[in-house]
Amino acid sequence: MSLPAIAPSDLSPRPPVPGIPPVAAPRVPAVSPLVPPIAPAIPSVAPMTPPPPPPGALSPPPPPSAGKGPGLDANQLADLASRCAKLEQLDYFEVLLLERTATPADIKKAFYRESRTYHPDRFFHITDKQLKEQVHELYKRVTEAYYVLRDDTKRKKYVSDVTGPERAQKLRFTEASEAETKAAAKKEQEEQIGTHPKGRQFYQQAQKDIDAGNWSAAERNLKMALTYEPSNARYKENLAEAQKRLQEEAKGKGDSFKIR
Template sequence: MAPPRPPAASAPPPPPAAAGGPALSPEQLVDLESRCAKLDQTDYFELLGLERTAAPGDIKKAFYKESRVYHPDRFFQLESKALKDQVNELYKRVTEAYYVLRDDTKRKKYLSDIAGPDRAQKLRFTDASESETKAAAKKEQEEQIGTHPKGRQFYTQAQKDLESGNPSAAERNLKMALTYEPSNARYKEALAEAQKQTADKSKGDSSFKIR
């Protein structure tokens, strides 16, 4: 009969990370302190350790790397309120950076902002700056196809007329568009093109009848 086996040794207690507590090394604590101290002078690329030419995949990797270390859920048992606040503030800014940089339009606007003379005031992409971006995009679009709603409506219809091979209808709609915006250069150019196509079409029809 085999001798009884000794009882298995009890498993060691889990490390702080597995137990749900903080797992910041002394180096990381220094890093956290340093980064929080200069958050107001750091742009989103610097915050995520990225070049300004970073690809979307690199932006995502950088965000997940920061999230693994500084996600607030890892520090819910922490007694130090000051440290908790630092973690929360850093993670909030990291999330904000990812929200902006992952979006092509926001990233382009942000790059322009931080490269300009007002960099210090443009480091954070606020709701106000997003509204400004949308307003600028709307203004750019209006400048391209007109500022008056009725003018844009007739111009848009004229474009459809030209695409369907009906330049005479396009000509009428463009003349209507110009009654709302007499100085719109785009409308004038489109009208000249419509008139040219109408004339060419008339010549072609006349030539066909003569034959």
């Protein structure tokens, strides 16, 4: 069964009926074609830059130069080259940048200062062969200087050498210098206590008598010591002092004419 055709005239709006308000046709929303929604545009953001440091802030230290060692600046490199160039003309005090009147504490402090800067372990990774050799030579001489100057006996001998006419030949403390130092120390000890066992025995007893103020016994023991070592200057010096004290005691007692 087919539906009757609708004439165009049937779709035209009807004339209003008296007494009945017209009815508005329902509004059909317009349908947009199927287009995907467009995402809102995101404004581009410029990369953030760190704020400038406040006034007076410390800037980080620059990285060390490649192949130039850890922390050695231009001045230190120049100082290293200069000191190595004249190393053979420097005495141990000059190597440690010290005066000859430096105390043992000053010497120790100078050695630690140089070690912190030029210890070879701080330069093991660098590729500059010349710099490595300079550091090695300077640190070797610094260690040698400390070894000699920290010893009171060696320092005394070394100062005598470098202030004498043979300074140029005595700048380094060699095995010969070591032997000379030991011989001088032995001689000094022998002059103090003697070389003969019996002479040393009487001299040591005389020293105890002197400490006790017993000058008569000291004189007796010193004379006995001189029978074994008649040329010992120390024995003679102490005997003269003991006899002087005995004379002073005798004068104090009014007995200056007593025959001994």
